[in-house]
Amino acid sequence: MRTILYLIRKEFIQIFRDKFIGKAIFGIPIIQMLILVPAVTFEIRNVRLCIVDKDLSVESRQLISQLEGSTFFRIKASTFSEEEANHLMDKGKSDMIIQIPSGFGKDLGLGRSASLMVMANAINAVNAQLSWAYLNGVIRDYNLNIIAKNAGVAAVSGIPQIQVTNRYWYNELLNYKFYMLPGVLGILVLAIGFVLAGLNLVKEKEIGTIEQINVTPVKKYQFIIAKMVPFLLIGLVDMTVGLLFGKLIFHMPFEGNIALLFLCSSIFLVAVLGFALFLSTFSSTQQQYMFTAFFFMIVFILMSGVFTPLDSMPAWAQKINVVNPVAYVMRINRMVLLKGSAIRDISSDIYALVIIASAFTFLAVNRYRKTA
Amino acid sequence: MKRFIGFVKKEFLHIFRDFRTLIILFGIPGVQILLFGFVVSNDLKNAQVSFLDLSKDETTRKISDKICASGFFTRGKDLLSYNDIEKVLRGKATKAVVVFEKDFGKKLISQGRAVVNIVADGSEPNMATLTTNYITAIVTDYNRELAGPAASGALLVQPEVRMVYNPSLKGQFMFVPGVITLIMILICALMTSITITREKEFGTMEVLLVSPLKPYQIILGKVLPYFILSFIDVIIILILSWFVFGLPIRGSLVLLLAESMLYILMSLSLGILISTFAKNMQQAIFISLVGMMLPTVLLSGFIIPLENMPKIYDWVSALLPPRYFIVIIKNIMIKGTGFLYVWKETLILVLFIVVAIGLSIKNFKIRLE
Numbered sequence: 001m002r003t004i005l006y007l008i009r010k011e012f013i014q015i016f017r018d019k020f021i022g023k024a025i026f027g028i029p030i031i032q033m034l035i036l037v038p039a040v041t042f043e044i045r046n047v048r049l050c051i052v053d054k055d056l057s058v059e060s061r062q063l064i065s066q067l068e069g070s071t072f073f074r075i076k077a078s079t080f081s082e083e084e085a086n087h088l089m090d091k092g093k094s095d096m097i098i099q100i101p102s103g104f105g106k107d108l109g110l111g112r113s114a115s116l117m118v119m120a121n122a123i124n125a126v127n128a129q130l131s132w133a134y135l136n137g138v139i140r141d142y143n144l145n146i147i148a149k150n151a152g153v154a155a156v157s158g159i160p161q162i163q164v165t166n167r168y169w170y171n172e173l174l175n176y177k178f179y180m181l182p183g184v185l186g187i188l189v190l191a192i193g194f195v196l197a198g199l200n201l202v203k204e205k206e207i208g209t210i211e212q213i214n215v216t217p218v219k220k221y222q223f224i225i226a227k228m229v230p231f232l233l234i235g236l237v238d239m240t241v242g243l244l245f246g247k248l249i250f251h252m253p254f255e256g257n258i259a260l261l262f263l264c265s266s267i268f269l270v271a272v273l274g275f276a277l278f279l280s281t282f283s284s285t286q287q288q289y290m291f292t293a294f295f296f297m298i299v300f301i302l303m304s305g306v307f308t309p310l311d312s313m314p315a316w317a318q319k320i321n322v323v324n325p326v327a328y329v330m331r332i333n334r335m336v337l338l339k340g341s342a343i344r345d346i347s348s349d350i351y352a353l354v355i356i357a358s359a360f361t362f363l364a365v366n367r368y369r370k371t372a
Numbered sequence: 373m374k375r376f377i378g379f380v381k382k383e384f385l386h387i388f389r390d391f392r393t394l395i396i397l398f399g400i401p402g403v404q405i406l407l408f409g410f411v412v413s414n415d416l417k418n419a420q421v422s423f424l425d426l427s428k429d430e431t432t433r434k435i436s437d438k439i440c441a442s443g444f445f446t447r448g449k450d451l452l453s454y455n456d457i458e459k460v461l462r463g464k465a466t467k468a469v470v471v472f473e474k475d476f477g478k479k480l481i482s483q484g485r486a487v488v489n490i491v492a493d494g495s496e497p498n499m500a501t502l503t504t505n506y507i508t509a510i511v512t513d514y515n516r517e518l519a520g521p522a523a524s525g526a527l528l529v530q531p532e533v534r535m536v537y538n539p540s541l542k543g544q545f546m547f548v549p550g551v552i553t554l555i556m557i558l559i560c561a562l563m564t565s566i567t568i569t570r571e572k573e574f575g576t577m578e579v580l581l582v583s584p585l586k587p588y589q590i591i592l593g594k595v596l597p598y599f600i601l602s603f604i605d606v607i608i609i610l611i612l613s614w615f616v617f618g619l620p621i622r623g624s625l626v627l628l629l630a631e632s633m634l635y636i637l638m639s640l641s642l643g644i645l646i647s648t649f650a651k652n653m654q655q656a657i658f659i660s661l662v663g664m665m666l667p668t669v670l671l672s673g674f675i676i677p678l679e680n681m682p683k684i685y686d687w688v689s690a691l692l693p694p695r696y697f698i699v700i701i702k703n704i705m706i707k708g709t710g711f712l713y714v715w716k717e718t719l720i721l722v723l724f725i726v727v728a729i730g731l732s733i734k735n736f737k738i739r740l741e
Contacts, residue, residue: 002737005385009559018652018654018655020651020655020658021655022653024655024658025385028658028663032667035456035667035671035688036667036671038685039671039676039681039685039688040670040676040680041562041676041681041682042414042498042501042677042680043497043501043678043680044495044680045679045680046679060449063529067451068407080595089536090703090707090713091713092699092703095679108529109454113529113530114529114530115529115530115531116529116530116531116532117531117532117534118531118533118534119533119534119535119536120533120534120535120536121460121536121537121574122537122538122539122545123537123538123545123546123702123707124542124544124545124546124548124677125414125415125538125541125542125543125545126414126415126502127536127677128504128535128538128541128547129541130501130505132511133505137607139529139531140512143527143529145535146529147538159487159680161434161484161486161515162480162487162488162511162512162514162515162518163484163485163486163487163488163490164487164488164489164490164507164511164512165489165490165506166489166490166491166504166508167489167490167491168489168491168493168494168497168500168504169492169493170461170493170494170495171494171495171497171500172494173499174494174497174501175497178495178737179495179496179497179498179730185643186494189648191661191665195657195658195661196658199654199657203654207702210480213564218479243728244580281540284391284395285390286570286654286657287390287393287563287566287567287570287653288390288392288393288396290562290566290657291393291396291397291400292396292533294400294558294562294661294665295400295404296401297663297665298404298554299404299407300721301669302407302408302411302412303407303411306412307412307675307676308412308414308675309414309419309496309498309499311415311416311419311420311467311499312413312414312415312416312417312418314411316409316411317411322589331464334465334495334496335495337463337588338494338495339461339462339493339495340462341462342517344609345462345463347466349464365509
């Protein structure tokens with residue numbers, strides 16, 4: 001036990017001897033959190049419309065003003081030439097072209113159906129579909145107005161109406177910050193642990209100082225534990241600071257038990273550190289390690305469901321996620337912080353994390369060779 | 373010149389000697405583009421919806437069947453009371469609960485009005501919005517069928533949509549350009565910054581500095597091999613995205629390759645700049661990876677559309693070169709526009725190169741401290 005304590009002290013001295021790293025460990029995550037959390041939002045606002053009104057009737061103007069009144073759309077340009085409209089879209093200045101053909105007003109006046117041409121920039125398919133759905137909503141209202149005008153209110157109320165209402169639980173206003181903060185926090189802790197811990201061991205190899213440890217009676221497990229503990233503590237401190245900032249600046253709700261959150265994060269960190277040390281035994285230079293680490297980190301993060309829903313992934317990807325510690329911690333962070341989930345709601349995730357953490361740590365100890 | 377060629381050869385030997393790094397250099401981009409082309413997607417698929425049906429009549433059954441048959445949702449549990457909502461939403465599977473009020477079908481006929489309530493899990497706002505939007509659309513659709521001919525009059529204006537640039541609505545059109553951008557900047561900046569700081573840390577930089585090679589030749593010689601390797605990477609990625617995801621190259625291929633070279637150059641000069649700041653490899657890695665990866669992923673319009681962000685981020689992301697390159701690739705590959713549409717972005721990339729190299733020259737120390 002005393003050996004481990006001395007080794008841990010040595011690690012701390014080594015880490016903080018480099019002034020830059022000492023600052024970066026705490027500075028970078030916090031600055032990034034402050035900058036990145038408010039940035040992430042999938043909420044669609046200001047879909048830029050380009051209107052090509054070839055009709056110029058009372059009806060078409062009414063439709064345009066109704067679009068203007070909607071919070072989702074902003075009329076960026078009006079033109080009479082289709083070419084110019086296409087050109088604007090090519091330049092990325094408008095997201096949607098709405099073309100009102102001539103005769104639009106006349107058809108409506110005669111009670112016939114009138115057509116409307118819409119072109120949406122679909123490079124971002126999700127945004128295009130959502131904007132299209134919103135547009136349909138506006139047009140539905142517009143239609144109802146016309147029917148009401150033509151035939152009186154009675155005609156509208158005669159149609160059976162299913163009213164759809166909705167409510168969002170746990171995050172009523174759909175505040176994206178509450179969604180992103182637990183995620184970004186997890187990523188930053190991951191990055192710190194993964195990059196620093198692994199590099200630390202490889203650096204000893206590359207410089208040759210590991211030989212000096214190897215000739216001492218220090219046991220393999222003692223060495224690995226001493227490499228893990230400092231980064232575990234640093235990760236937890238980072239997380240505490242991050243949570244505090246989240247509470248003070250973003251008013252993040254803490255619905256669940258914070259102790260539970262820290263417990264899960266610790267297990268997660270052990271898993272990450274174990275994996276990092278395991279990987280580092282395969283690399284002999286920092287460059288090699290960095291590239292392997294970079295590869296796994298990107299895979300872990302993007303597959304974890306932090307930005308895109310897990311359910312949308314194909315079945316094989318969800319199977320891979322069984323060994324992805326980040327996927328578990330993202331879910332746990334969100335569930336505990338936002339939904340106030342208790343230990344029984346997330347017990348299966350915790351078991352899985354414990355298994356992953358012990359497996360990686362075992363592998364790390366096992367793969368580490370005291371011979372040169 | 374001969375000396376310089378000899379030096380470049382030495383650098384190539386360094387790279388090729390390290391077989392693992394070489395595999396990584398070419399393997400990572402390929403694997404990642406495949407992985408993310410298939411995995412990263414924002415579409416709604418297989419979201420689990422549970423039902424609290426207090427009415428249990430034909431209408432409610434039809435609506436719930438319709439929701440589950442849409443392909444976007446899978447059927448979760450059938451709940452019995454309001455208290456169950458809390459239980460299933462707190463678990464991890466159910467994303468939304470659809471509540472039919474009591475005597476739903478009867479009310480719809482007798483009063484002409486009935487209420488469906490959707491309770492969605494707001495802890496994933498994007499999912500929640502998509503789920504409620506889609507369910508609302510499905511119910512409205514059903515409503516229209518139900519109303520029959522009486523409602524066809526309600527369809528006075530019939531909008532038709534054409535999804536431009538991406539008619540089959542593939543998610544890859546959004547993500548593949550982003551992945552290319554991300555991988556190139558990280559590989560180039562990371563590789564160069566490490567290779568230069570490595571010489572510093574091992575003290576071999578002194579050996580190079582006392583050689584008759586000029587400092588700029590040393591740097592150029594270090595960067596040139598990575599320039600060539602990265603360019604091969606770009607070609608591999610483009611071929612993969614064309615064959616596997618059917619991503620078109622609608623514009624000029626020559627222009628695309630030229631812009632890619634410019635972008636690689638930019639990333640390399642960023643790497644050089646980092647190496648002049650960093651004292652050892654660890655610092656270089658930390659700056660390029662932790663400092664650059666997340667901002668590139670989040671703020672360049674790779675995953676989250678820039679239009680959606682608060683206004684200040686327009687300024688923040690203006691400082692990130694990937695943002696411009698994503699616009700360039702999307703324009704050339706997907707929109708098929710020419711140089712006239714991307715000259716501004718190109719100019720900005722050139723500007724980044726000039727600034728990065730200027731700062732590096734200013735910072736580069738020929739002597740050791």
